[in-house]
Amino acid sequence: MQTPRSSLEQWRVLQAVIDYGGFAKAAEQLHRSQSSVSYSVAKLQQQLGVELLVMKGRKACLTQKGETLLRRSRELLNEAISLENLANSMEQGWEPDISLVVDAAFPVHLLMEALKHFTPHSRGTRVQLNEVILSGAEQALEEGWADLVIGVHVPKGYLGDLIVEIEFVAVASPEHPLHQLGRGLRSDDLRQQVQVVIGDSGNVRPMEWGWLGEQRWTVSSIDKAVTTVCHGLGFSWLPRHQIETELVEGRLKPLPLSEGQCFKADLYQVFGHPERIGPATRKLAEILMEVSHQQ
Amino acid sequence: MQTPRSSLEQWRVLQAVIDYGGFAKAAEQLHRSQSSVSYSVAKLQQQLGVELLVMKGRKACLTQKGETLLRRSRELLNEAISLENLANSMEQGWEPDISLVVDAAFPVHLLMEALKHFTPHSRGTRVQLNEVILSGAEQALEEGWADLVIGVHVPKGYLGDLIVEIEFVAVASPEHPLHQLGRGLRSDDLRQQVQVVIGDSGNVRPMEWGWLGEQRWTVSSIDKAVTTVCHGLGFSWLPRHQIETELVEGRLKPLPLSEGQCFKADLYQVFGHPERIGPATRKLAEILMEVSHQQ
DNA sequence: ACCACATATCTAAATTTTAGATAATTATAC
DNA sequence: GTATAATTATCTAAAATTTAGATATGTGGT
Known part of the structure; x- marks a missing residue:
């Protein structure tokens, strides 16, 4: 040295x-x-x-x-x-590191915006970011290594607040059979088609977002789901903010469902175990909340 | 401040x-x-x-x-x-930054290994890495911002050496029709199926890797090609090192071609414009070459 | 050519850091 | 329990570094 x-x-x-x-x-x-x-x-x-x-x-x-x-x-x-x-x-009791666990459905731009705003207040604290899918968030909480979690629900025994509503849209490739029927679709129509679902990154108790179809393809990330559906392999409910460009460029098209064409899922911000969280975590949580609500 | x-x-x-x-x-x-x-x-x-x-x-x-x-x-x-x-x-004439452009087919582990070895010799020089597909490599050279390029050929007027041979294997999902025929396949068989090809990231003069099929799906990255083929949407020639896990876990299976089941593509290391390259670039090139040849 | 402006240099003073000696504290041996 | 070796803390004077102020040097504008 x-x-x-x-x-x-x-x-x-x-x-x-x-x-x-x-x-x-x-x-x-x-x-x-x-x-x-x-x-x-x-x-x-x-x-x-x-x-x-x-x-x-x-x-x-x-x-x-x-x-x-x-x-x-x-x-x-x-x-x-x-x-x-x-x-x-x-x-003054600030944590040197914050472990932030975020469900993949949370809009990346909000995350980036929040982290950008957080930096000047960070006072040297570093944020370690983990992306998870569905129950991976809960698992991080229960294993005790997460300070702040953004996930699809608030497990019993934890403090959480609604942070953002994600709109899921049922989409398929324009060439997909569901788009060739030329009429409004009912759940029967969907049942006969392959539904692409995103697999769970946790392994505590598997959950799944889509629930309708009989035939399923499970992929391991939202990106892969998007690619798969773009290729016409099936339909899926995907977060609107994740498929903006694909919708604009026509690679994906919303399905004309007569009911339930899109649904909203709530994402919650949840604090980890009280003995782990300190002022930096609280500050980051506050900024995440602000950023998510003003947009 | x-x-x-x-x-x-x-x-x-x-x-x-x-x-x-x-x-x-x-x-x-x-x-x-x-x-x-x-x-x-x-x-x-x-x-x-x-x-x-x-x-x-x-x-x-x-x-x-x-x-x-x-x-x-x-x-x-x-x-x-x-x-x-x-x-x-x-x-002593060392460059503060090196712009390294690498074709996506180059094995990531070799790249990581080389960069790890380079660090102790870097003397503060930073490496800026760009991944490209096919002609993107040549484009980087001609636009003059690349110091060192690993790509599929050596454009006229540049100095380059063979750095590694990539083995491309024809693969499809085990459920794919080509795997149901129960016999060796000829090029006729392939011609009737969808071939997944990786699109070109450059835009000077498009090139493509696969050449056989009539029906093609073009994707924008090797990862997306892998996902697509795994889902049974077609077949493709993919770099063996990129699909090791998929082969082991049985999500992909080599096609039983009677001839040309796999082909080798050469990747070359090419230096950028002479006035840009200095000793750091040469050192990095030397290490990349060593690492690639000893494995 | 002269003046206003900006950096370089010189010297002495101020400040900071160092070494050496010694004190203080604690583990280990007897 | 006491002596001893090991280790850090503190004190003081010396050494080294950095600073300020005065002045020299050099440049551009009029």
């Missing part, structure tokens, strides 16, 4: 010179003298053996190498700040 | 205390005095406001928080070292 020659301070100064547009302005922002800034930058360059800045006229400009190194040094500084934030936060 | 209070030096000392088993031993390894080590650790703790070490008897032991923070500080130190390595390497 080697020891770094440069220091975070030095990189910080370099960043300030660029961000505030000069040695003097950086000095002011950093509450140091201009000569101190000059010294730091010079020493950093000398230690690295790389020319980071070059004087163009009377303006200090980054070299090509300087630009690359500055970009990466920003990541380094962020990680350092994050480490210190974590130290400080843990003193 | 805030400035970190702790320094890389301090974290380095903490690591040494743990790794070498004590303040005195750490001091020796770091060529410092024991009091200096003691001072550094004490100051780090004071600055963070966190107790990192606790004396158990006469042994310094990490607290729970200390353990978490130490773990993350190692990542921080590694990133810092990597940054300095990059600075040093760029002086």
